[in-house]
Structure formats: structure tokens, C-alpha cells
Amino acid sequence: MQQFETEILVIGGGSTGCGVARDAAMRGFHTLLIDKGDLSYGTTGRYHGLLHSGGRYVIKDSQSARECIAENRILRRISPDAIEDTSGFFVVTPADDPAYSDKFYRGCLDCGIPVAEITLREMLQREPRLNPAISRAFEVPDGAIDSFKAVSALVRSARQHGAEVWLYYRLVNLHLSQGSLQGATVENLRSGEKIYISCDFVINAAGAWCGQVAAMAKCPVTIAMGKGTMIAMNHRLVNTVINRCKLPDDGDILVPIRTVSVIGTTDYRVPDPDHYPIERWEIELLMKEGEHLVPGFKQSRALRAWAGVRPLYQTEPTLTDTRDITRSYVLLDHETRDGVRNFLTITSGKFTTYRLMAQVTVDKMCQKLKIERPCTTHLEALPDSEDHHYYHVSHRLGEFEAAAQDDALICECEFVTATKLETAIHRLRTTNLDDLRRSLRLAMGPCQGGFCIFRAAARTHESLGFDVSRTNQALVQFLEERWKGVHPILWGDQLKQARLDDWIYQNVFNVSALPQDEGSPSSAERANQSLAEWMPVEIS
Amino acid sequence: MEDIRFTLDHCVKCNICTSMCPVSRVTPLFPGPKYAGPQAQRLRYGPSTDRSVDFCSGCGICSQVCPHGVKIAEINAKARHTMYQECGIPLRNQIIARPDVLGRLASPAAPVINLAMRLPGVRRAMEAILHIHHAAPMPSFSFETFPAWFRNRRQQIPSLRNPSSNHGTTSGATTPDETVVYYHGCATHFYEPRIGKAAIKVLERNGYQVIVPEQGCCGLPLMSNGNFEAARQVVRFNVARLLPYARQGLPIVATSSSCSLMLKREVREILDMQDDDTALVSAHLYDICEFLLIRLAMGQLDIAFQPIPLRVPYHAPCQLRGHGFGKPALELLQLIPELETIEMSAACCGTAGTYGYKQEKYSIAMAVGEELFSAIHSTNPHLSACDSETCRWQIVHGTGLPSVHPIELLAAAYQ
Ligand SMILES: Cc1cc2nc3c(=O)[nH]c(=O)nc-3n(C[C@H](O)[C@H](O)[C@H](O)COP(=O)(O)OP(=O)(O)OC[C@H]3O[C@@H](n4cnc5c(N)ncnc54)[C@H](O)[C@@H]3O)c2cc1C
Ligand code: SF4
Ligand code: SF4
Numbered sequence: 001m002q003q004f005e006t007e008i009l010v011i012g013g014g015s016t017g018c019g020v021a022r023d024a025a026m027r028g029f030h031t032l033l034i035d036k037g038d039l040s041y042g043t044t045g046r047y048h049g050l051l052h053s054g055g056r057y058v059i060k061d062s063q064s065a066r067e068c069i070a071e072n073r074i075l076r077r078i079s080p081d082a083i084e085d086t087s088g089f090f091v092v093t094p095a096d097d098p099a100y101s102d103k104f105y106r107g108c109l110d111c112g113i114p115v116a117e118i119t120l121r122e123m124l125q126r127e128p129r130l131n132p133a134i135s136r137a138f139e140v141p142d143g144a145i146d147s148f149k150a151v152s153a154l155v156r157s158a159r160q161h162g163a164e165v166w167l168y169y170r171l172v173n174l175h176l177s178q179g180s181l182q183g184a185t186v187e188n189l190r191s192g193e194k195i196y197i198s199c200d201f202v203i204n205a206a207g208a209w210c211g212q213v214a215a216m217a218k219c220p221v222t223i224a225m226g227k228g229t230m231i232a233m234n235h236r237l238v239n240t241v242i243n244r245c246k247l248p249d250d251g252d253i254l255v256p257i258r259t260v261s262v263i264g265t266t267d268y269r270v271p272d273p274d275h276y277p278i279e280r281w282e283i284e285l286l287m288k289e290g291e292h293l294v295p296g297f298k299q300s301r302a303l304r305a306w307a308g309v310r311p312l313y314q315t316e317p318t319l320t321d322t323r324d325i326t327r328s329y330v331l332l333d334h335e336t337r338d339g340v341r342n343f344l345t346i347t348s349g350k351f352t353t354y355r356l357m358a359q360v361t362v363d364k365m366c367q368k369l370k371i372e373r374p375c376t377t378h379l380e381a382l383p384d385s386e387d388h389h390y391y392h393v394s395h396r397l398g399e400f401e402a403a404a405q406d407d408a409l410i411c412e413c414e415f416v417t418a419t420k421l422e423t424a425i426h427r428l429r430t431t432n433l434d435d436l437r438r439s440l441r442l443a444m445g446p447c448q449g450g451f452c453i454f455r456a457a458a459r460t461h462e463s464l465g466f467d468v469s470r471t472n473q474a475l476v477q478f479l480e481e482r483w484k485g486v487h488p489i490l491w492g493d494q495l496k497q498a499r500l501d502d503w504i505y506q507n508v509f510n511v512s513a514l515p516q517d518e519g520s521p522s523s524a525e526r527a528n529q530s531l532a533e534w535m536p537v538e539i540s
Numbered sequence: 541m542e543d544i545r546f547t548l549d550h551c552v553k554c555n556i557c558t559s560m561c562p563v564s565r566v567t568p569l570f571p572g573p574k575y576a577g578p579q580a581q582r583l584r585y586g587p588s589t590d591r592s593v594d595f596c597s598g599c600g601i602c603s604q605v606c607p608h609g610v611k612i613a614e615i616n617a618k619a620r621h622t623m624y625q626e627c628g629i630p631l632r633n634q635i636i637a638r639p640d641v642l643g644r645l646a647s648p649a650a651p652v653i654n655l656a657m658r659l660p661g662v663r664r665a666m667e668a669i670l671h672i673h674h675a676a677p678m679p680s681f682s683f684e685t686f687p688a689w690f691r692n693r694r695q696q697i698p699s700l701r702n703p704s705s706n707h708g709t710t711s712g713a714t715t716p717d718e719t720v721v722y723y724h725g726c727a728t729h730f731y732e733p734r735i736g737k738a739a740i741k742v743l744e745r746n747g748y749q750v751i752v753p754e755q756g757c758c759g760l761p762l763m764s765n766g767n768f769e770a771a772r773q774v775v776r777f778n779v780a781r782l783l784p785y786a787r788q789g790l791p792i793v794a795t796s797s798s799c800s801l802m803l804k805r806e807v808r809e810i811l812d813m814q815d816d817d818t819a820l821v822s823a824h825l826y827d828i829c830e831f832l833l834i835r836l837a838m839g840q841l842d843i844a845f846q847p848i849p850l851r852v853p854y855h856a857p858c859q860l861r862g863h864g865f866g867k868p869a870l871e872l873l874q875l876i877p878e879l880e881t882i883e884m885s886a887a888c889c890g891t892a893g894t895y896g897y898k899q900e901k902y903s904i905a906m907a908v909g910e911e912l913f914s915a916i917h918s919t920n921p922h923l924s925a926c927d928s929e930t931c932r933w934q935i936v937h938g939t940g941l942p943s944v945h946p947i948e949l950l951a952a953a954y955q
Contacts, residue, residue, distance in 0.1 A: 128543075234548075234549050234582075235548060235549065235581070235582045236585060239585050259582040259583055301550075392586055393583055393584075393585050394583050394585060394588070394589040394590075395589070397583040397584070397589045397590050398589025401590045401591055401592055412553065412574070412579055413579060415583065446551065446582075447552070493552070493608075496552050497553075500552050500554065
């Protein structure tokens, strides 16, 4: 078995793990981060996109609220390239208890969250599609944060400080001896090869999977899994984050992020972080709640639905409503808890507070290693954020126009150019179209890959020279993954789109009969099965 | 009514619009309707970052052909407006967007000005200073304006006197059923009074009393040159003048298919004027051929036309097709014995209002129109017909042949 040596091993390439890796690397530790998938493969790539002001938590969880506003301010300084400064409203709709709004306002003041009540006239002027029956509106400094952009910048920064990042490497074992971890075995999922990593310290940032990781070190960690479903609407119905002014509940936030607006979420206990189908009631509920915010919401085009799982550390295993578990982060010192000296688990929390979570984790590690190295992650801007400009939805349009349009558009919906795609293919050296999607927003627009993904597949084939069956397989896998997200919202415009896409792939390309590696069931069979489970949702 | 931009949700990316856009076909400067409309619109918020949308001519073909009801041309018009709001409207656009002001200033000195405009140095200077292309088909000012002719005629024929309106009415029947209001627009007012005269002749021949109220430019040139606020002002002016007649239920007919589309629909869809008064005026507006065709269907059109032994190529302007009522002129002209009307299959003459006047767009407009020009030439190298003024001027320019409004042919057949 190959050997590798590092000081710190971080498990998990979500916001938490990447934050930890950057922090540790900046403090001069030799750090290796691994993920069994791509960056943001877990919850980080499936979240809602809200840079919290903290307003949501002022009543139920004021500690979370304070952490959010502090981190919100820091992230705006160090990571503006991933942030859109949308601002946020908390609105009282006719369906909400009006008494909550005064409490909310006082709560914001108590937690130090800048808040101002705005007139309904101003609200409607800025967001003309909001429900005119809204009775009060408060403005707070919410924002939208693109996790793919943010995490990729974190990793680039970590690498600049000497960290290594291995993607598609799964942790298969931790080696415990006399109360300390000696090393880990990881598997290269592309080649099947196993590597032994000897390390001084292990940080478990495996999100909803952190219980599985901790178990490898014989540390029992019970994680409740709260599944949250979201729906991306075809365009930005609003340009400001809109929250319902009430205690946190299902479907009460609408986030404009990049070219879409996302309604979410639900919160429903699931047993398995790898399998959690989207339920029909969730879709119906989200569409109905959206209507309270934007009249006509149900008639607007939905693009796709997806879900992520919240890893929520459970202190009382009997709790059933996952919303009552604290959203503040959890740092477990497995020395005091389980007698393992060089092992920490950092979990729960929010994307918004990843930097703080990383800071307290690395602080704790320094303390245990008796090394004094202060955290500097709040002082240094991330790559591409040095000029302190927020990201803006029209950036890509401007970029393409400035390039005098002499580049080809591969993904027309999301303005992904041939040059961008080629650069990413060579950087990632992958035929995996989903990785390219995450890094470029490829195929994330209205046609969900209908017109671009065959072009992109051809480009990967030509550029990397892998054999045809591998390219075909990548294409089919990608299509199946996208279909999963489209099935739950098949009605109206998106149903028409799906039909057209289906004609393109089934009838023009005959995709279910393309030569692929042996053994994979035909894609048509699988698509038909899942389609049968999904009759179009009744939207009245 | 919902903001027209939200129709972008219906786009399935089929590219039908792009395959039909006459502009993107001839120039790489415009990436096409799907790009500029439903695609770019998803990225438009805050500072405007796309400039290529300025090369959309606004012909409206894309919106007509989209099978899913995406209002592409309208989305583009709004995006252009946002762009101009940010980077300012060029002086050139401010000038060519005001044919009524130009007419008022120039008509009294028409012979001199028309002569001057023919001097190559003058047009070259205009191109250098204002970026109006020196070869663009600028119309000649008429010394006698249409309203002046209409007033004089009333004074000369005592039986036509009727004090109930600003510019006057013609006599004939007096019941509201048989009264129509004529919206002539700037082109007839200042440049081509002959079209108005033909319209009056045809309407009177059918027993209508014609009212010609005071009126201004319809606002379309202002709108398409990105000045929405000024466009709304002139629309409000017109609505105020036309409203009393609309309230009485009188039909308002227009000889320019672009003015009529503007007042019928675009004021709401593009300028977002959602008030009831504007809606009432819109509801009473007819393109003149549309109006006559309805009368024909009701058996109320005098069809005693004299033969015109001619073969006439007819171009239905994009704006007219945008009405969605078919091509009424074709059906009317068929009533004229011996007149053979040949419909041109080319989509667009290229000029799309004032687009073709612009220095940077003139050659695009000419390239777009090429197909039409040569088809006209091979059909009849003497004359063509078309319902919209700027299209006619472009056709005259592109073919070197005269072009008439269908109403002129109808009037000629009522000898
Ligand atoms: C529905 C939903 C909406 C949310 N919305 C917001 C929001 O709007 N704003 C906000 O601030 N927060 C939000 N959150 C919370 C936020 O998304 C999460 O707290 C955050 O992304 C968690 O990141 P993480 O890195 O801890 O976990 P993850 O992103 O899940 O990362 C864990 C990683 O570990 C990897 N891994 C697991 N096991 C192994 C193994 N054996 N070997 C190697 N790698 C392994 C996984 O592949 C995964 O990539 C939301 C959460 C959910 C569920
Ligand atoms: S309005 Fe005409 S020029 Fe503009 S995009 Fe549509 S078809 Fe093309
Ligand atoms: S024709 Fe309509 S649906 Fe087709 S691409 Fe154009 S806008 Fe989209």
C-alpha cells in the first residue's frame, strides 16, 4: 500500500472541512483534505444559498443569531466574490401572526442585527411581485452566497498555503492505537487503490456522515438527519431575500441566487444521508407557501427540486422535530468524550458560520497540541475577492459581451462559454459532467442540459481523449441525475421542456442504446421507472 | 397585466425565433432573439451589462413566431430602455424619435429644407455630427400638412363644416354608427398627406363622417429609441384627445400599422401603461384595412371598384403582422378587378422604424431588406404597396421604385 504523510487530515470537502483546511494551512500546518466526492458534494452543494443575517434565529436561538451577524460581516469582507449583496426582507403576510413582528424587531436589536422597518410602498417598489397584502416589512443584511464559488475559493486559498486536497478519496478506516489515531486508510475511488496516511491529528468534518467517520475511531456520535427540500424557480421572482416574519417553519424563505430563486425548505427526519427521496407533499407545500409571498407563484416555472440533509447533533435522542435542535455548531473533543487524544469532530452549524466553526476547531487543536498560532482567516481575502467587489447576477452576461461574443456558448442558459468549459475540463481532468456543472453552473438553467450537455460531453471527449463508452456513460449518468430533480416538478412549462429534451436525447441521440461499459442497466429503463413514481403534481 | 418579461418562463430553447430573426441572420453583432430575450433576461438585474441588444431592430418577428408565447421583442425593448437609462440616450436618437417636432419646424420651410437635404454635403455633415447615415431614406417634408388640407377643404365646402371638433369633421351621416375618428400620425401629417386624403376619400365614399382630432406622434419612435418617459407623455396626450370619442363608442382608425399597434397594445406591454383610459382608447383602435375588412364582412363596404390593370407586389410590414389579424389589405385589394396583388414572402424590409437611419445599422438594414427589394423588382419594376410609412420609404430607397399604401389603391379604384 502507498504511504502518505501529513500533519493534519481533514475529512469532508464541504464548507466546514474546506474552512478548516484553509485555517490550518494558514497557521502553518501541513494539511490534507479528502472528500469521497467532488467539492460541495454533500450538503454544501445542496443548500439554500442564504448568507444569514441572523434574523431568522433571533427568537429561538439568539446565540446562532449573534454568530450569523458576526460571520456575515466577515464573509462580506473576505469572500465578496461569492456573495450577492441582495439584502433581505422579513415580511408579515396575512398568514402570519402579526404579534411576532415586534418581538422579531426587538430580537434583532438585542442580537446586534441592523434592522429597519420599511414602508410597504418602498417594499413594493423594490420588489413589485411581493404580495400586496403584506402588512409589515423589515430590512436586514441578508445576502446570497454561492457555495460552489465560495468553497472553490477556500480550496484555492488552502492550496496557496500548502494544503493538499484530494477529491474522490473515501476514508475507509481510522487506525486507533492506545488512545490516539495513528493514521487512516483512504481509497481512491477512481482507481480503487488504497493509501495509508499517517498523520498527527484528524478532523472529522463529514457533515451528515460524521457519525460514520467517528465510528471508525470507536467514538459513538449520534446525528439526526433533517432533510430539507428546495425548488429552484426559473428566474428571479425577487431580487431580495424574502423571509416570512414568523418562527422558522417550512417553505418560508425565497432566496434569489444567480439566475434562479429558490423556495425552501422543508425539514423532515430521514434515517439515511445517502437516500432521501423528495416527497410529493413537500413540493405541494413549497408551492403553496410560495404563493403567500408572491401571488402567482404556482404558475411560475419551476426548474428542479433537490434536497440536502442537515447534520444535527443530538443530545437527547428522543427529540423528533428536527427544528428544535440547535443550529449552532457542535465541536466534539473525542479526548474528553471518548478518550481519543488527536481527534475532533466539527458538525452542525450553517454555511454562514463555517469560518467561525473552522476557527474554534483549529484553536482547539492548537490548544491540544500546545502550539500557539492565532487564526488569520478573517483577515485575508479569498482568491478573486481581493478587489472587494460583490458578485452580481449580470456579470456573466457582461463578460460574454465584452469578449465581443467571439467565444461559443456551450450552455446558453447559464452563459458557459467554450473557453470556460475547456479550462475547467483541463483543470479538473474529468469526464464527470456533474463536476463540471458544479464548477461552471453548466446545465443548471431552464433546459436542464437539454441543449448543452451533449455539447459538453463531446468537448470532454475531444479534449481528454478518453474512449467513447466512457463519455457515453458520463452523459447518461448526468442525464439520470438531472431527471431526478426534474421529475418532482413536471408540470406546465417544465413539462414541455422535459418533453423536448426527451425527444432530443431519446429520439435524436437514441441515448438509451449508446454503447456503454457493460453491466449498467439501460438508462431508459431506469428513467421510466422513476417517471412512473411521479405523476404530475396537481397545481391549483 | 403581468410584466411582459415574465413570459421568458415559457421558453423551451427551441431556436425557432433565432432561425427567423432577420437581423441575426445578416450580422454577427446581434446574437439573436433567444439570446437577447429569454436568455439574457435571466441575468438582467442591476447595472445593465449587455450592449448587443441595441442591435435588435424591434421588428417583432420573433414574438410572432415563438410557439410558446415568449414576448421576445418586448423583452428586448425594455432591456434597451434600461441600457439607455444608464448610458444616456444619444442626441441622434432624441432627434429621430420626434418626427412631429421635426415636421412642425420644417414643414413651413419644406421646399428649402427638402432641397438642402438632397445636397450631399448636408447629409455627410449629419452623419458626422449626428451619426444618421447619409444614405438613409429620409422622407421629404410636405409644404401643406394634412390637417391644414383637411381644414381648408372644410372651409371650401360649406356642407362639411361642423364645429364639434378641433381640426374638423366631414359631413355625411350623423349617427355615431357612421362616424369614425381618424388617427393619421406624423407621417401623414407632415410627409405624406396623400395617404390621409385617400383614407378620407374611402371612408366618405362609404358614408362615414370623419373626425380628425388634434393629435401628436404615437410615441413609437421615442419608445424604440429608448425614451420611455417621453413616449408615455405623448401617449397620454393622445389618449386625452381620443378618449371622448372612445367613450362614445366611436371607432378610431389609423393608416399607419405601426402607430395603430403602438396604441393598441405596445403602450401596455412595453410602456406598462395599465390605466383604464388608455385601455379604452386601445379597445377602439383599428388599423384602417382591418376596419374596412370588418365592414366588408358585415356587408357594409361599397365594393363598386373600378379595374386597375396592374400587378402589385405587396409587403405586409412586420408591425402589421404583429397585430395578429392576418393581412386584411390582401383581401381588400382582391376586390379590385384586374388588380393582381402578389404577397412578398421576405420577412422584413430592414428599417424597422428608425433603426435603418442609424449610421452603425444602415448596412444591416439594407442587408435585411435585400431579399424583399429584389423580389419586388422581379414582380413589378414600377410600383409596390405596403401599409407602414418607414417601410415604404425603405422600399423606395432599396428598389428605386415608388411605393403606396393599400388605401391609395382602394381610393384610386373608387373613381
Ligand atoms: C436544506 C438545507 C438548507 C440549508 N440552507 C442554508 C442556508 O441557506 N444558509 C446557511 O448558512 N446554511 C444552510 N444550511 C446549512 C449548511 O448547508 C450546512 O450546515 C453546511 O453546508 C454543512 O457543511 P459541512 O461541510 O459540514 O457538510 P457537507 O457539506 O455535507 O460536507 C461533508 C462532506 O463529507 C464528505 N464525506 C462524508 N463521508 C466521507 C468519507 N467517508 N470519506 C470522505 N469524505 C466523506 C461528503 O462527501 C461531504 O462532501 C442548509 C442545510 C440544509 C440541509
Ligand atoms: S425584434 Fe426582430 S430584430 Fe429583434 S430579435 Fe426579434 S426578430 Fe430579431
Ligand atoms: S421561439 Fe420561443 S420558445 Fe423557442 S427559443 Fe425562441 S423564445 Fe424560446
